[in-house]
Amino acid sequence: MKHDHLSSHSVCLGCNITMATPLFCFSCNSIQRLSTKPNYFEIFDLPYTYNLDIKRLEDNYQKLAAELHPDFYLQSASTEKRQSQESSSLLNRAYTALKCPMSRASYLLELLSHGKPLDERKLPAGFLEDIFELQETLEDLLVDVEDHAEELAAVKSDVEKRLNALQEAVSQLFGNIEKDPSNQKNIVESIQVNLNAERYLQRLLERISRSNQV
Amino acid sequence: MAYSDKVVDHYNSPRNVGSFKKEEDNVGTGLVGAPECGDVMKLQIKVEDNRIVDAKFKTFGCGSAIASSSLATEWVKGKSIDEALTIKNTDIVEELSLPPVKIHCSVLAEDAIRSAIKDYKDRRTENTAE
Amino acid sequence: MKETIIGIDLGTTNSLAAMVFEDGPEAIGRVGENPIIPSVLSKTKEGWIVGKGALPYRLSAPDQTVYSIKRLMGLDFEELEEDRKDLPFEIVKAQRQLVKVRLGGQEYTPQELSAEILKKVKQEAEDILGFSVQKAVITVPAYFDDAQRQATRDAGKIAGLEVVRIINEPTAAAIAYGLDEKKEGYIAVYDLGGGTFDVSILKISGKIFKVVATCGNTHLGGDDFDYALGSTLKAAVQQKYPQADLNDSISQQTFKQIAESLKIELSSSLEADYHIEIPEKSIFFQGKLTVAEFESLIRNILDETLVSCQKALDDSHVTTQDIEEIVLVGGSTRIPCVRKCVEQFFKRTPHVAIDPYKVVAIGAAIQGHLLAGGRRDFLLLDVIPLSLGIETLGGTFSKIIMQNTTIPTEASELFTTHVDQQTSIDINIYQGERELVKDCRKLGQFKLRGIPPMKAGLPLAEVTLHVDANGILTVSALEKRSEQKAEIEIIPFHGLTQYEIDQIVEDSFEHALDDFNERQLIEFRNTVESVFKGIEQFWATAETILTPSQQESIRKQMSVVEKFSKGNDAQALKAQMDILGDLTRPLADASIGNAVLSELQKPSPSSSS
Numbered sequence: 001m002k003h004d005h006l007s008s009h010s011v012c013l014g015c016n017i018t019m020a021t022p023l024f025c026f027s028c029n030s031i032q033r034l035s036t037k038p039n040y041f042e043i044f045d046l047p048y049t050y051n052l053d054i055k056r057l058e059d060n061y062q063k064l065a066a067e068l069h070p071d072f073y074l075q076s077a078s079t080e081k082r083q084s085q086e087s088s089s090l091l092n093r094a095y096t097a098l099k100c101p102m103s104r105a106s107y108l109l110e111l112l113s114h115g116k117p118l119d120e121r122k123l124p125a126g127f128l129e130d131i132f133e134l135q136e137t138l139e140d141l142l143v144d145v146e147d148h149a150e151e152l153a154a155v156k157s158d159v160e161k162r163l164n165a166l167q168e169a170v171s172q173l174f175g176n177i178e179k180d181p182s183n184q185k186n187i188v189e190s191i192q193v194n195l196n197a198e199r200y201l202q203r204l205l206e207r208i209s210r211s212n213q214v
Numbered sequence: 215m216a217y218s219d220k221v222v223d224h225y226n227s228p229r230n231v232g233s234f235k236k237e238e239d240n241v242g243t244g245l246v247g248a249p250e251c252g253d254v255m256k257l258q259i260k261v262e263d264n265r266i267v268d269a270k271f272k273t274f275g276c277g278s279a280i281a282s283s284s285l286a287t288e289w290v291k292g293k294s295i296d297e298a299l300t301i302k303n304t305d306i307v308e309e310l311s312l313p314p315v316k317i318h319c320s321v322l323a324e325d326a327i328r329s330a331i332k333d334y335k336d337r338r339t340e341n342t343a344e
Numbered sequence: 345m346k347e348t349i350i351g352i353d354l355g356t357t358n359s360l361a362a363m364v365f366e367d368g369p370e371a372i373g374r375v376g377e378n379p380i381i382p383s384v385l386s387k388t389k390e391g392w393i394v395g396k397g398a399l400p401y402r403l404s405a406p407d408q409t410v411y412s413i414k415r416l417m418g419l420d421f422e423e424l425e426e427d428r429k430d431l432p433f434e435i436v437k438a439q440r441q442l443v444k445v446r447l448g449g450q451e452y453t454p455q456e457l458s459a460e461i462l463k464k465v466k467q468e469a470e471d472i473l474g475f476s477v478q479k480a481v482i483t484v485p486a487y488f489d490d491a492q493r494q495a496t497r498d499a500g501k502i503a504g505l506e507v508v509r510i511i512n513e514p515t516a517a518a519i520a521y522g523l524d525e526k527k528e529g530y531i532a533v534y535d536l537g538g539g540t541f542d543v544s545i546l547k548i549s550g551k552i553f554k555v556v557a558t559c560g561n562t563h564l565g566g567d568d569f570d571y572a573l574g575s576t577l578k579a580a581v582q583q584k585y586p587q588a589d590l591n592d593s594i595s596q597q598t599f600k601q602i603a604e605s606l607k608i609e610l611s612s613s614l615e616a617d618y619h620i621e622i623p624e625k626s627i628f629f630q631g632k633l634t635v636a637e638f639e640s641l642i643r644n645i646l647d648e649t650l651v652s653c654q655k656a657l658d659d660s661h662v663t664t665q666d667i668e669e670i671v672l673v674g675g676s677t678r679i680p681c682v683r684k685c686v687e688q689f690f691k692r693t694p695h696v697a698i699d700p701y702k703v704v705a706i707g708a709a710i711q712g713h714l715l716a717g718g719r720r721d722f723l724l725l726d727v728i729p730l731s732l733g734i735e736t737l738g739g740t741f742s743k744i745i746m747q748n749t750t751i752p753t754e755a756s757e758l759f760t761t762h763v764d765q766q767t768s769i770d771i772n773i774y775q776g777e778r779e780l781v782k783d784c785r786k787l788g789q790f791k792l793r794g795i796p797p798m799k800a801g802l803p804l805a806e807v808t809l810h811v812d813a814n815g816i817l818t819v820s821a822l823e824k825r826s827e828q829k830a831e832i833e834i835i836p837f838h839g840l841t842q843y844e845i846d847q848i849v850e851d852s853f854e855h856a857l858d859d860f861n862e863r864q865l866i867e868f869r870n871t872v873e874s875v876f877k878g879i880e881q882f883w884a885t886a887e888t889i890l891t892p893s894q895q896e897s898i899r900k901q902m903s904v905v906e907k908f909s910k911g912n913d914a915q916a917l918k919a920q921m922d923i924l925g926d927l928t929r930p931l932a933d934a935s936i937g938n939a940v941l942s943e944l945q946k947p948s949p950s951s952s953s
Contacts, residue, residue: 071714085810201252204252
């Protein structure tokens with residue numbers, strides 16, 4: 001799955017050169033008309049993989065934003081103006097989706113499951129009990145934030161540790177798909193289980209950070 | 215239109231908040247979560263002669279989730295186990311006039327009732343088997 | 345020459361224009377004069393008086409004089425409930441909940457009044473620059489929502505300006521600062537103006553200025569310090585004069601003005617004496633206020649700004665340690681205890697090298713320069729300050745575009761029908777962060793028409809919200825099953841419709857004078873008239889010092905000038921006047937001190953740029 005993107009490179013409508021991104025031709029400096037919505041990975045010329053080269057994503061985002069942004073098309077024809085608005089919007093959405101590991105995982109799962117819905121309720125065994133316990137601890141601590149600053153920080157770092165472990169697991173699972181594509185269906189399901197769990201942990205973090213506000 | 219008065223009432227003064235010792239023989243515990251928003255809900259029942267004599271809950275979540283579980287504890291009290299299993303999430307939606315985006319909160323409450331009863335039954339069979 | 349796009353800081357208390365000149369960006373002002381134009385306007389029998397000239401009218405004609413009009417932009421009548429009491433001018437409710445200000449028996453929308461300020465800014469700039477200004481970048485508080493941005497844009501339209509871009513004030517400041525200092529990394533911009541507060545966290549990397557998070561309050565600012573101080577003064581006076589009615593506009597203005605000057609005095613000394621005199625009510629009062637007292641009065645307001653700072657940091661996933669620099673913007677940041685408070689929070693000394701009064705306009709001018717095609721060496725990536733979404737059944741707010749999303753952006757949502765054969769759907773659009781629509785701002789109502797008649801639930805209308813680089817929303821729709829473009833009709837909830845704007849522009853009494861050419865023509869014609877008089881007056885001298893052929897050339901040129909002064913081209917008339925000026929130079933030299941003739945020898949402003 002990580003190599004087939006190479007075949008999908010599009011050709012510039014102006015100079016016929018094969019482009020690194022379907023949004024803009026760096027060879028003849030022209031913004032491209034889009035007839036279909038391109039895949040987020042293609043936009044940044046990146047392989048379809050979870051373990052993404054973030055530096056490259058960042059660099060390519062900046063490079064593209066500096067060409068596509070509507071500010072540079074104020075003096076252009078109205079079709080180009082419109083295209084720059086559309087392409088910039090798409091670029092921003094694609095960047096946000098790929099930058100965050102969890103939304104990147106969701107996007108990949110969407111591609112891998114071919115639109116078939118996955119079980120959003122399934123959680124790791126014993127997970128819900130842990131969450132409930134953490135919520136109860138938090139409830140006691142939040143009665144007096146100032147007095148329990150240290151304990152709160154400890155809960156926070158515990159939750160963050162769990163989130164990291166979860167992301168690590170997701171990363172490994174995606175790696176396993178690349179090693180053994182035949183087992184893809186089962187692995188996709190376990191990734192989804194991890195993503196389901198992530199929401200509960202995020203919720204805890206939100207609660208802690210809200211309490212920290214002056 | 216805002217939230218119904220009943221939601222607000224159950225949210226501001228929730229009934230039956232708390233917990234029983236879950237090790238007790240006649241207690242059933244249901245713990246469920248809503249993947250949509252990360253809410254968690256614990257609902258416990260105390261059973262005597264196949265009848266639910268008391269119920270408690272603890273919910274970490276939005277106002278609708280708290281109101282739904284509060285209402286659920288009120289409704290199960292005094293019902294037989296079989297009667298309690300007939301409570302549907304749609305009844306809760308109707309009673310509290312929950313908006314569509316909050317329907318999952320009522321689903322959560324229904325799940326919690328079922329899961330508490332299942333836990334009670336499971337432990338009974340375990341105990342009698344011993 | 346490349347077209348000029350100026351930058352305008354349309355502030356609550358002061359406004360200012362700037363542009364990028366050959367040697368860099370600078371405020372547009374006359375040499376030796378303060379370029380700031382107070383955002384105050386007064387309606388007199390002779391017409392509008394705007395800016396510095398209108399300041400005295402705040403006391404002499406408070407009910408004819410308007411200030412802080414920015415606080416009213418894009419708001420509706422009910423939202424103003426609180427503010428209304430503090431404003432001495434009369435605010436009335438117009439159709440669709442719109443707010444209008446009543447002055448001298450006539451009603452004006454905040455857009456029209458802001459337009460008067462913009463007209464003044466435009467005219468001043470044109471007179472100083474010597475050429476017509478058509479396009480501008482106007483700044484708004486980062487926390488302005490769609491309706492407030494639209495209102496600002498409409499004010500520009502009414503003033504005869506094409507508003508090519510709306511940018512956020514803190515972002516403008518960051519551009520001015522960032523390009524100046526060439527810093528990299530995270531910076532925080534703390535912007536406490538007269539009526540609004542914003543904090544933005546930006547990340548500068550290479551040529552990209554990316555706003556990561558923005559947070560604030562459009563109803564918090566230096567004016568609140570004045571109100572807090574003013575009410576303390578009022579309470580003190582009331583105690584001594586229990587019978588006096590201190591709620592009329594004269595008293596209110598008096599308290600406000602004394603509060604303003606106390607605030608300034610306490611910025612440089614530890615205590616200040618004050619005298620309050622309202623002779624009409626036989627009130628003569630004197631008192632003393634210390635810095636400590638002032639600080640405790642505004643502590644709550646400052647704490648509120650810090651809550652926003654923390655939220656902006658949280659939203660950016662950074663801590664105060666990650667912030668490389670704090671940039672202070674807005675007049676209220678000149679108050680020492682405001683600085684101290686920011687410094688303590690961020691644990692870093694704020695950057696104040698650029699004049700906080702000018703930095704926003706200068707940033708806007710730099711952005712204008714980029715938009716005009718003048719440079720490509722930086723790019724500003726801004727965010728949407730408040731989430732956008734729709735009302736779902738039961739009054740809940742469902743977000744479609746989240747707060748702090750980089751703009752431009754777009755997002756879609758699917759809708760269907762509830763009744764068989766239904767061909768239209770009503771959708772209400774809101775902006776805000778709360779769970780219920782009643783706590784968010786309604787931006788408009790959208791009627792989706794042209795849905796093919798089908799069974800309920802079958803049609804799938806995809807509604808797409810587009811937010812452009814200005815943070816302004818548009819909507820499009822597509823029926824997925826029939827691939828038919830559904831029509832969308834937008835009914836703005838707060839703003840003016842296109843028809844209303846056109847109407848205002850048409851009705852505008854001074855519309856003809858708006859045109860720079862028109863204004864110059866009138867000015868040049870007047871000059872021609874007085875110059876001709878001068879020439880006739882000194883003709884006797886002319887006959888003694890000029891040759892007959894010189895005299896004849898002057899006569900000839902005078903008739904050419906006369907012809908051009910009846911035409912419509914101001915620049916052509918000026919060119920002919922310049923020729924006349926050259927021809928009459930010996931005459932002017934001979935009659936030194938004659939102001940009228942020396943008028944002709946002045947270089948014309950447009951030829952010098």
